[in-house]
Amino acid sequence: MLAVDLYTGVYEEEVLDAFSKEFSGRVMNVRDLMKPEKEIQTLTERFMTEDVLFGYVTNLKLEDYLDADKVAAARKQISEAKETIVIIGTGAAVVAPQDAMVVYADMARWEIQQRFRRHEVKALGIDNRNDAVSLQYKRGYFNDWRVCDRYKERLFDRVEFWIDTHVAGTPKMIDKDTFFKGVEATVNTPFRVVPFFDPAPWGGQWMKEVCDLDRERENFGWCFDCVPEENSLYFEVNGVRFELPSVDLVLLKSKRVAW
Numbered sequence: 001m002l003a004v005d006l007y008t009g010v011y012e013e014e015v016l017d018a019f020s021k022e023f024s025g026r027v028m029n030v031r032d033l034m035k036p037e038k039e040i041q042t043l044t045e046r047f048m049t050e051d052v053l054f055g056y057v058t059n060l061k062l063e064d065y066l067d068a069d070k071v072a073a074a075r076k077q078i079s080e081a082k083e084t085i086v087i088i089g090t091g092a093a094v095v096a097p098q099d100a101m102v103v104y105a106d107m108a109r110w111e112i113q114q115r116f117r118r119h120e121v122k123a124l125g126i127d128n129r130n131d132a133v134s135l136q137y138k139r140g141y142f143n144d145w146r147v148c149d150r151y152k153e154r155l156f157d158r159v160e161f162w163i164d165t166h167v168a169g170t171p172k173m174i175d176k177d178t179f180f181k182g183v184e185a186t187v188n189t190p191f192r193v194v195p196f197f198d199p200a201p202w203g204g205q206w207m208k209e210v211c212d213l214d215r216e217r218e219n220f221g222w223c224f225d226c227v228p229e230e231n232s233l234y235f236e237v238n239g240v241r242f243e244l245p246s247v248d249l250v251l252l253k254s255k256r257v258a259w
Helices: 012-022 037-048 068-080 109-117 133-155 176-187 205-210 247-258
Strands: 002-006 027-029 086-088 101-106 159-164 172-175 196-198 222-224 232-237 240-245
Touching: 002 012, 012 027, 012 086, 027 068, 037 133, 101 133, 109 133, 133 247, 159 176, 159 240, 172 176, 172 240, 176 232, 176 240, 176 247, 240 247
Parallel strands: 002 086, 002 101, 027 086, 101 159
Antiparallel strands: 159 172, 196 222, 232 240
């Protein structure tokens, strides 16, 4: 049994298509096991509020999104299966048996925001791709990212392989030991998260020159550095760059990072 769990913002169809080629007819999509969208909208509206910016940090957990009857039926199907079933989506490890191999496709929030701007990715249990970018970000900030981070904290010891899907069509994978070695190496030495740049209503030409940024863009007035919740980290593994969200380091080593 294989559970491929995802952080919200990963290109789900890309992952589903890749595994469907190898496991035709044996892929289960976690989205199909979630509660109806209207029910999830109602579940989350108290955190989203009607204000354009203001909201409340959610206290929901991943299991609150799943339909209990659908999950029970899926587990029955899995237990009776004669061949390997692949469960894909946010919450795959919840649906899968405890002894299933867990793979995790991770994603940094800055890349998620770029995908919001292009209206490419769905929210947790909701297809909100047509919403204003500000509302997509608000749902991520107050709700989805909180749910996914708390859920991921429970999975760190179960995940056998980590997948970097930051660049579309170019997945990279490391095993559990490599992941934790990278985390230990990072927390034991001075490090810098990967900065990201964005246009602003002012200036932005100086950074374009000094940081050798895209000359075709109007400006880069904003530079976001050392925002571990949204930035990413690079591990170099056998000459290959592997990107992961720097919030993983915060979740795993918050006290040592604070020192």
